[in-house]
Amino acid sequence: xxxxxxxxxxxxxxxxxxxxxxxxxxxxxxxxxxxxxxxxxxxxxxxxxxxxxxxxxxxxxxxxxxxxxxxxxxxxxxxxxxxxxxxxxxxxxxxxxxxxxxxxxxxxxxxxxxxxxxxxxxxxxxxxxxxxxxxxxxxxxxxxxxxxxxxxxxxxxxxxxxxxxxxxxxxxxxxxxxxxxxxxxxxxxxxxxxxxxxxxxxxxxxxxxxxxxxxxxxxxxxxxxxxxxxxxxxxxxxxxxxxxxxx
Numbered sequence: 001x002x003x004x005x006x007x008x009x010x011x012x013x014x015x016x017x018x019x020x021x022x023x024x025x026x027x028x029x030x031x032x033x034x035x036x037x038x039x040x041x042x043x044x045x046x047x048x049x050x051x052x053x054x055x056x057x058x059x060x061x062x063x064x065x066x067x068x069x070x071x072x073x074x075x076x077x078x079x080x081x082x083x084x085x086x087x088x089x090x091x092x093x094x095x096x097x098x099x100x101x102x103x104x105x106x107x108x109x110x111x112x113x114x115x116x117x118x119x120x121x122x123x124x125x126x127x128x129x130x131x132x133x134x135x136x137x138x139x140x141x142x143x144x145x146x147x148x149x150x151x152x153x154x155x156x157x158x159x160x161x162x163x164x165x166x167x168x169x170x171x172x173x174x175x176x177x178x179x180x181x182x183x184x185x186x187x188x189x190x191x192x193x194x195x196x197x198x199x200x201x202x203x204x205x206x207x208x209x210x211x212x213x214x215x216x217x218x219x220x221x222x223x224x225x226x227x228x229x230x231x232x233x234x235x236x237x238x239x240x241x242x243x244x245x246x247x
Contacts, residue, residue, distance in 0.1 A: 006057075007086030008032040008078050009228070012065055012122065015043035017191030018141065019091045021217035023047055025225045026089075027056030032082040036063040036074060038092070057082075065092050065118030066110075068125075075125045084133065087228050088126050090119035091141040093159075095193055100154040108155050115159035120166060123181075127174065136179040139227050140167050141220070142239070144187045144247050160185075164239055171237030180236050184223045187243025189215040211244030 009026045013019040014035035024047070027033040033051060035058055037044035044060035051058035059081055063074035078085060093115040096107060123138055130136025145153055146160025164183055171181035188194060188205055194214075197205070206214055223242050226232055241247075 006030060006032050006082075007084045008034055008082035009087035009089065010034045010036060010061075010063075010075075010078055010085060010122070010126070011089040012036045012063060012092030012118070013141075014060075014091070015040040015047060016091070017193070017217045018186070018189060018220045019089075020047045021221040022089055022091060022224050023058065024051060024054075024056075025218070025221040026087070026228065027051040027058050028054070029225055029228070031087060031228075033058040034074075034078045034082065035060045036092070038062065038064050063092075063122075065122055066114050068121050071118075071122050071125050075122075085126050085129060086135065087137045087139070088122060089139045089141065089224055089228075090122060090163075092118060093141075095153065095156045097152050099152060103155060111155040112159050112162075115156065116162040116166070119163060123166075123170065127179065130179045131174065131177040134178045137228050138170070138179070138181045139224050140164075140181070140183045141224075142167075142183050142185045144185055144241065144243050147185055147239070147241070148247050167239065168237045175236050180227075180233065182227045182232075182235060182237065183239045184220060184227070185239050185241045185243070186220050187215055187241070187246045189217060189220055189242075191217060209244045209246045211246075213244065215242060215244060 009031035015037040035044045035048045048058040048060045064070035142163040143160040145157040149157045167183040
């Protein structure tokens with residue numbers, strides 16, 4: 001089914017903490033929301049169902065961002081259901097806490113392939129239509145570790161730093177086509193990824209955050225919604241940090 005003049009928003013990692021909050025917020029703003037997942041189909045479908053129950057439009061779509069073939073199939077499926085794609089939120093990714101000297105070459109390649117190249121592949125897949133229509137928004141989710149680096153998260157930090165460089169370069173390339181590319185750099189957010197921290201470790205980190213609290217997925221989603229809105233049309237190639245003034 002196609003939905004008139006409204007456009008679709010693709011959100012990778014849509015079944016996760018930040019991703020689900022982004023999906024719900026964008027749907028509330030009127031976007032036709034593609035809740036993209038790789039493995040957790042059940043959670044993605046549950047989020048899409050919740051959005052529909054609240055009056056929004058959403059469907060779950062499988063998208064393995066490590067595979068160009070899966071990405072192309074996902075984009076085609078979204079277009080078939082929703083029509084034009086107006087927004088891409090590159091949120092999907094993985095993390096690993098390990099000494100750099102201990103990480104295997106296979107895991108190193110996997111992190112860079114998913115966290116950096118996945119966003120690049122998907123952006124490349126949606127850009128031709130955006131450029132042709134002279135309209136579109138890409139928002140990449142990075143991390144403060146991509147700005148300042150984190151011990152024992154070297155591969156993740158490098159991939160997220162790459163996301164920032166990718167954002168700035170691509171923004172310059174496609175701005176003449178009225179396509180906007182920006183980045184949200186997240187600090188400590190209350191998600192499953194950070195759920196393994198002990199209470200003592202979590203309290204120690206929060207003690208270093210001037211805002212005095214851990215961020216919520218909704219904090220990140222609010223930044224995404226701001227950048228997706230036409231009111232932000234002159235904001236291009238920027239990194240919006242959502243970290244409670246941590247770094």
